[in-house]
Amino acid sequence: MSEPRLSLFARMVLAWTAFFRTIFDAEFAASVRRIPLSLPQEAEEPQPVDEPADETRPRTTFEQVPVDAALILLGLLQRDGRFVDFLEEDVAAFSDAEVGAAARVVHEGCQRALREHFTLTCIREEEEGAQVTIEDGFDAGEIRLTGRVSGSAPFRGALQHRGWKVTEARLPQVAQGHEFRVLAPAEVEL
Amino acid sequence: MSDVSLSIGIDLGTTHTALATACVAPPEDRDPKSSAVDSAIRSAVDPSVDSSAASVSIFQVPQLVAPGEVEALSLLPSFLYVPHAQELRPVDTQLHRADTQLHRVDTQLHRADEDVAAEELRIAGVLARELGAKTPSRLVSSAKSWLCHSGVDRRAPLLPLDAPEDVRRVSPLDASVHYLRHIASAWSEAHPELPLSEQEVVITVPASFDPAARDLTADAARLAGLTKVTLLEEPQAALYSWLEQSQGAWRDQIQVGDVILVVDVGGGTTDLSLIAALENEGRLELHRVAVGDHILLGGDNMDLTLAHVVGAKVEQQRGRPLDPWQMRAVAHACRAAKESLLAQEEVESVPVVVPSRGSKLIGTSLRTELTWREVQDVILAGFFPPCEVSEKPHTRPRGALTQLGLPYAQDAAITRHLAAFLSRQVAAADSLRQTEQAESAAFLHPTAVLFNGGVFRSPVLRSRILEVLAGWVKQDGGAPPRVLEGADLEHAVARGAAYYGFVRRGGGVRIRGGTARAYYVGVERAMPAVPGMQPSIQALCVAPFGMEEGTTADAPEAEFGLVVGEPVHFRFFSSSVRREDASGTLLDWWSPDEVVELGEIAATLPVSGYRPGEVVPVRLRATATEVGTLRLEAIPQDSSGDMQDAWNVELEVRQQNYER
Numbered sequence: 001m002s003e004p005r006l007s008l009f010a011r012m013v014l015a016w017t018a019f020f021r022t023i024f025d026a027e028f029a030a031s032v033r034r035i036p037l038s039l040p041q042e043a044e045e046p047q048p049v050d051e052p053a054d055e056t057r058p059r060t061t062f063e064q065v066p067v068d069a070a071l072i073l074l075g076l077l078q079r080d081g082r083f084v085d086f087l088e089e090d091v092a093a094f095s096d097a098e099v100g101a102a103a104r105v106v107h108e109g110c111q112r113a114l115r116e117h118f119t120l121t122c123i124r125e126e127e128e129g130a131q132v133t134i135e136d137g138f139d140a141g142e143i144r145l146t147g148r149v150s151g152s153a154p155f156r157g158a159l160q161h162r163g164w165k166v167t168e169a170r171l172p173q174v175a176q177g178h179e180f181r182v183l184a185p186a187e188v189e190l
Numbered sequence: 191m192s193d194v195s196l197s198i199g200i201d202l203g204t205t206h207t208a209l210a211t212a213c214v215a216p217p218e219d220r221d222p223k224s225s226a227v228d229s230a231i232r233s234a235v236d237p238s239v240d241s242s243a244a245s246v247s248i249f250q251v252p253q254l255v256a257p258g259e260v261e262a263l264s265l266l267p268s269f270l271y272v273p274h275a276q277e278l279r280p281v282d283t284q285l286h287r288a289d290t291q292l293h294r295v296d297t298q299l300h301r302a303d304e305d306v307a308a309e310e311l312r313i314a315g316v317l318a319r320e321l322g323a324k325t326p327s328r329l330v331s332s333a334k335s336w337l338c339h340s341g342v343d344r345r346a347p348l349l350p351l352d353a354p355e356d357v358r359r360v361s362p363l364d365a366s367v368h369y370l371r372h373i374a375s376a377w378s379e380a381h382p383e384l385p386l387s388e389q390e391v392v393i394t395v396p397a398s399f400d401p402a403a404r405d406l407t408a409d410a411a412r413l414a415g416l417t418k419v420t421l422l423e424e425p426q427a428a429l430y431s432w433l434e435q436s437q438g439a440w441r442d443q444i445q446v447g448d449v450i451l452v453v454d455v456g457g458g459t460t461d462l463s464l465i466a467a468l469e470n471e472g473r474l475e476l477h478r479v480a481v482g483d484h485i486l487l488g489g490d491n492m493d494l495t496l497a498h499v500v501g502a503k504v505e506q507q508r509g510r511p512l513d514p515w516q517m518r519a520v521a522h523a524c525r526a527a528k529e530s531l532l533a534q535e536e537v538e539s540v541p542v543v544v545p546s547r548g549s550k551l552i553g554t555s556l557r558t559e560l561t562w563r564e565v566q567d568v569i570l571a572g573f574f575p576p577c578e579v580s581e582k583p584h585t586r587p588r589g590a591l592t593q594l595g596l597p598y599a600q601d602a603a604i605t606r607h608l609a610a611f612l613s614r615q616v617a618a619a620d621s622l623r624q625t626e627q628a629e630s631a632a633f634l635h636p637t638a639v640l641f642n643g644g645v646f647r648s649p650v651l652r653s654r655i656l657e658v659l660a661g662w663v664k665q666d667g668g669a670p671p672r673v674l675e676g677a678d679l680e681h682a683v684a685r686g687a688a689y690y691g692f693v694r695r696g697g698g699v700r701i702r703g704g705t706a707r708a709y710y711v712g713v714e715r716a717m718p719a720v721p722g723m724q725p726s727i728q729a730l731c732v733a734p735f736g737m738e739e740g741t742t743a744d745a746p747e748a749e750f751g752l753v754v755g756e757p758v759h760f761r762f763f764s765s766s767v768r769r770e771d772a773s774g775t776l777l778d779w780w781s782p783d784e785v786v787e788l789g790e791i792a793a794t795l796p797v798s799g800y801r802p803g804e805v806v807p808v809r810l811r812a813t814a815t816e817v818g819t820l821r822l823e824a825i826p827q828d829s830s831g832d833m834q835d836a837w838n839v840e841l842e843v844r845q846q847n848y849e850r
Contacts, residue, residue, distance in 0.1 A: 072259070079256060085551045094552045101557040105545045108526065172259040177281045179258070187324075187547070189515075 071180040072171055076117065078183045081109025085184075117170050123163030132159045196384065197691025199392045199427070200373065201684035202407065204334045205457030205490065206265040207369045209249040209377060210684035212434075212692045244692045246434055246685045252376050253315030257282035263316065264681065266373060270330040270365050271318035272350070272357050273311055283311055285372075310358055314372045323518055327353050332458050333365030335486055335596050338396070338403040340789025344842065345406075351595070363406055363413075370414035390418045390694075392687040396461045397423035397481035397706060400764065400788050401820040402842035408819050421818030422690050424683050425452035425463035426478055426701050428642035431686030432677050433699065443674060444638065446474055451636035451671065453608070453655060454683075455643040460485040460604055462611050464618060464634065465701060478703030480615040480634075481766060483786070485607055487573075487599040489645040495602070496528055496560070496568050497521035500542055504556050512544075516556070519544045527560040528569065532648035538562055573602050574654045579609045579633050579662040605658050612636070612662070614767055614783065635663050640674040642682050704736040705814055708768050709822075710777065710785065712761030729763050729785060731775040733812035733820060742813040743773040749807045752824060754800040757792040762841070764788055773812070793824045793839040811836065 022029045077083035086106045091099050114120075123142050126132055134143055136153035142163065145155060174180075201208045250262035257278050273283070313321070322329025330349040337344055339362075347359035360368070370393075374386040393416075395407050404421055411419040422430075429452055433440050444450070448467040454460070462482030468475050497520045504520065505511050512520065520542070527540040539561040546554035583601035601607070612633040639656060646652050652673070660670030678685060693700050710729035732745050752758050765785045771777070777785070795806055808824040815821050822839035 075256070082545055082551050085549045089550065089552050091552065098553045101541070101543050102545070102552040102555050104541060104543045105551065105555060170261070172255060172261040173252075174260070175258045175281050175284050177258075184549075189324075 068174075068180045069171060071183070072174070073117075075180075075183045076113045076172075077110050080113035081106045081111075083110055118166045119168035121165050121167050123165050124159055126159050126162070128159050128162055130159050131156060195692070195695065196389060197392065197688055197695075198377075198386065198389050199394070199422075199684050199687025199689070199691060200370065201394050201424070201427070201681075201687060202334065202366060202369060202410075203268055203456060203683070204332055204459055204488070205268055206680075207251075207268050207373060208265050208681055208684035209251065209373050210246055210681065210688040211249060212244045212246045212688035214244050214692055214695075214697065244434065244689060244697060246431075246688050248681050248684065249373075249377060249380075251315070251373055252285065252379075253372070254283065254285060254313055254317035255315075256317060256320070260285060261316075266315045266369065267319045268331070268333065268365075268369055269314065269318040269322055270333070270360065270368055271313045271321045271325075272328045272330070272353070272360070273313065273321070274328070278311075283313060285376075312360070312368055314368055323522075324515060326350070326514070328357055330360060330365050332596065333362045333369075335458055336362035337366060337406050338399055338484055339596060340400070340402060340842075341597070344402075363410055366407065366410035367413045370410055370416065374414055374416065387415045387417055390420070390691050391416050392420050392422050392427075392691045394422050394424045394427045394683050394687050395818075396459055396484065397425050397463045397478075398459075398461055398484035400484070401709070401822075402789055402791075404819045405841050408817050419817060420691075420694070422687050423463065423478070423481065423706075424456075425454050425461055425481070425640075425642065426465070426703075427683045427686030427690060428452055428454055428677065429465055429476070429640055429686065429701065430689045430693065431682035432640055432674055434685065434689040435676060435678065441474070444474070444476075448637045449479075449634065450638045450640055450674065451612075451659075452640045452642060453646075454641075455604060455645040456488050457490045457644070458486060458488040460487045460599075460607060462608065463706075464615060464636065465703075474699070476699060476701040478701050478706065480611075480618045481706040482607070482611045483766070485599045485604075486596055487602060487604065487607070489643065491598070491602065492569055492573055492645070493521050493525045493528065495572060496524040496565070499564055499568055500524050500558060500560055503558050504544065507558065508556065515547060516544055524560060528565055529647065531560065531562055531565045532569070532650045534649075570650070570654060574605050574651060574658070575603050576658055576661070577603065577605050577609055579613060579665070581606050582610045583607050605655070608655070608658075609633070609662070617767060617769065631666050631668070633662065633666070635666065635668045636671045637669070638674055639671050640677060642677060642679060644680055646679055702738070704738040704741075705733065705820065706735070707764040707766050708735040708771050709733040709812065709820065710763040710765070711791070711810065712763065713776070727761065729777040729780065731768075731771040731773055731777070732810045732822065733814075734771055734773050735765075735769045737812070737814040739814045739816050739818065742811055744809065744811045745774040746809055749809055749827060750824070751805040752793055752795050752808050754795045754804045754806055755797045755802045757794040757840075759790050759792045760839075762788045762791045789842065791822065791839055791841050793837060795824065795826075795837055808837075810839070 074084065078085065082102075082105055086102060089102075124132065134145070134153065134155040134157070138153070142165070145157070146160070147157065149155075195214045197212045197214075199210045199212070201210075248264045250264055251266045252260050252262045253266055255261045255263075258281060318329065322331070327350055333349065336342065336349065342348060342362075344362045347361050347364070349360055349362060349365060350357065353359055378385040378387070391411070393407060393411055395404055399407070407421060408419060429450065436443070444467050446467055446469040450465045450467070452461075452463045452465065454462070460482075462485075463478055464480040465476055465478045468477055497517065500523075501512050501517055501520045504516075523542045523544055527542050530540050531537055539559040542558050542560050544556040544558075545551060546556075548554070583599070583603065583606045585600050599607070612635075615634045616631060618634055636659065639659065641652055641655075656671070656673065663670055689698070692698065708731055710731050712727045713730045714727055730745065733743055737743060750758075763785050765771075765780075767784045768780075793808075795808075800806060807827040809827060811823045811825055813821040813823070820841070822841065823836035824839055825836045
């Protein structure tokens with residue numbers, strides 16, 4: 001339900017075309033039949049009448065992030081970089097040199113896994129600390145304004161973090177019935 | 191050239207297999223005015239016009255990377271793992287749906303050939319390599335090196351060599367078939383309308399592969415269901431790839447008279463070739479003029495040697511020996527450390543950490559360093575030492591009882607192998623009068639160098655080879671060779687093979703050369719028998735140097751008597767330097783430098799049409815086939831010379847008695 005609600009006129013046009021396509025287009029008719037007659041629960045909630053912002057602010061439904069993908073990634077980082085082993089240990093008991101030695105294993109392996117499976121770019125190319133101008137219409141998802149946030153665009157400020165963005169993700173395919181929850185099997189050497 | 195044409199190249203490497211495609215747009219798309227014929231002619235006249243029109247890309251090969259996880263990667267590691275029946279869940283070993291079907295077809299082929307059980311599961315690629323790191327006794331590696339090992343029966347289930355009794359072993363041939371089949375079914379699944387079995391496929395082999403190993407490679411392709419196969423030498427493929435990637439600019443970098451040295455150091459082999467740029471009727475032509483010996487020496491040997499040095503340090507630190515798993519982990523860590531040290535000279539040392547095997551990582555991992563000094567001592571001094579061009583690779587007599595195993599190079603110095611190759615091939619310049627070789631040259635002067643293989647990602651190693659070459663040439667009064675830049679070191683062979691398919695259809699400049707060796711059979715000298723003395727042997731040339739594909743050579747003077755129904759064995763020799771010997775030339779004497787013995791060959795005349803035991807006089811005929819293999823046939827003298835009367839001579843004879 002991320003699309004804005006249709007006007008009465010638009011709904012009439014839609015009903016008209018849908019009527020004829022249902023009659024003349026067998027495939028279309030079949031897909032009409034697949035539409036569930038009762039809409040999801042939240043869609044049926046009555047709209048507050050006195051909310052004029054309805055047109056501009058689309059309603060959002062929240063989706064559960066797929067757990068399987070997260071488990072696959074954890075498994076990858078564990079396999080290539082012993083990520084879970086490292087985080088599950090109590091570092092307080094060891095010297096910095098010992099933690100550092102282990103961190104090399106984790107860094108090298110996790111870096112490889114990261115680079116193999118994701119293509120990363122910086123969101124801003126400028127040096128960190130440089131003065132930047134944020135023009136009107138910027139994507140608030142990509143750029144976070146902090147500090148004395150007031151006034152109107154363009155905004156001027158110092159770049160604190162260049163940001164990261166994944167431009168390409170290449171996660172493995174898994175067989176049906178794959179056991180995602182096993183991040184590392186127990187090993188028994190015969 | 192009426193359709194979009196596709197050509198496919200497969201690099202069937204010792205450590206990695208890769209597939210590349212070259213796609214050529216129909217000529218009408220490029221230039222609507224010219225007809226297909228015009229365009230073909232144009233391309234023949236000026237290949238650079240077309241070479242930019244072939245777009246070459248690497249196919250991403252789906253493979254298991256962990257149980258139940260499939261990823262598509264540009265390289266398929268050439269490893270085969272034979273899991274225990276209870277080792278993996280069945281659901282975790284499925285590659286794709288078509289797999290089961292293909293498997294069934296395969297097994298029939300196999301059963302006829304090697305009687306391999308249908309249920310036998312084998313895994314190729316990353317997962318095979320990873321599982322094999324912890325269970326080496328079930329891992330098949332370097333199958334390709336075994337293909338060229340004439341001391342064993344390459345169709346017999348030998349591998350893994352030290353497998354437990356209950357592991358069903360595979361033959362070196364089977365392993366190659368498996369890699370090709372894996373890549374073929376992956377391709378065919380991704381492109382169901384273009385099954386690989388119906389495509390023209392170019393498969394690469396080391397330039398140093400002997401006729402038997404080439405035959406086996408062609409056979410592996412046939413068993414994998416590929417029907418239109420051509421073989422191409424890897425150094426040539428590397429140069430083709432460079433030509434293709436230069437987008438026609440290669441004409442500015444290569445001039446008539448150039449001699450290009452291709453140094454290809456792969457994971458397991460070192461392959462050397464010389465390719466000359468000559469002029470013929472006003473056009474520049476490339477000729478492959480010489481190839482090196484089969485040298486089992488590569489990047490893996492370097493990593494292993496380094497691992498022993500570092501492993502010894504770790505053992506000293508903790509006063510306990512490393513177990514085999516830790517040793518492999520050291521090798522793995524050393525490879526990464528070596529690459530960062532060899533990337534730039536300024537770094538003094540790189541830490542090497544061997545993680546513990548258990549879940550406790552901190553405090554139990556072994557930490558040491560790999561220093562620049564060690565890399566210099568082990569890699570530069572051990573594998574790339576400065577040497578004189580007159581030096582030869584060191585050899586030591588092999589023990590009388592050689593164990594079954596790969597005949598690794600005895601001298602690790604790649605520079606010495608290079609020196610020996612260039613010195614031995616000095617005469618190649620005579621056949622290339624157009625090249626600017628100094629009159630008094632003691633060895634063949636290359637004017638340009640093309641590097642190939644992951645080892646040469648290191649600028650330090652590239653410049654070491656160039657320094658050494660420049661030093662030799664300077665002593666001889668020549669100019670140092672230059673580098674052909676911009677090669678794709680890891681994928682060049684597959685890319686070049688795909689591009690070659692396009693070149694074969696008239697799309698670009700072609701490297702010519704024919705066979706790079708002359709072949710001989712051993713003939714016993716007619717002389718009185720001396721008790722206790724082996725009868726001395728003469729070598730009869732049956733296939734001269736430089737046979738172009740599709741040509742045949744007869745040795746009419748020499749006749750052999752073959753016993754009908756019984757295999758008759760011949761000793762088989764080759765020479766990479768005797769360019770003048772014509773078919774039928776009889777050598778009384780030769781130096782071990784110029785003629786080397788290959789495995790035995792055998793001819794069997796079927797009983798049909800003859801009486802068993804009858805002795806039939808035959809002569810031998812050699813053909814350089816279109817596929818890229820050598821065919822030797824025995825033709826009965828009384829026949830009219832029809833092809834029906836010719837009997838194939840087996841180039842690869844099953845060795846029955848070897849030490850295990």
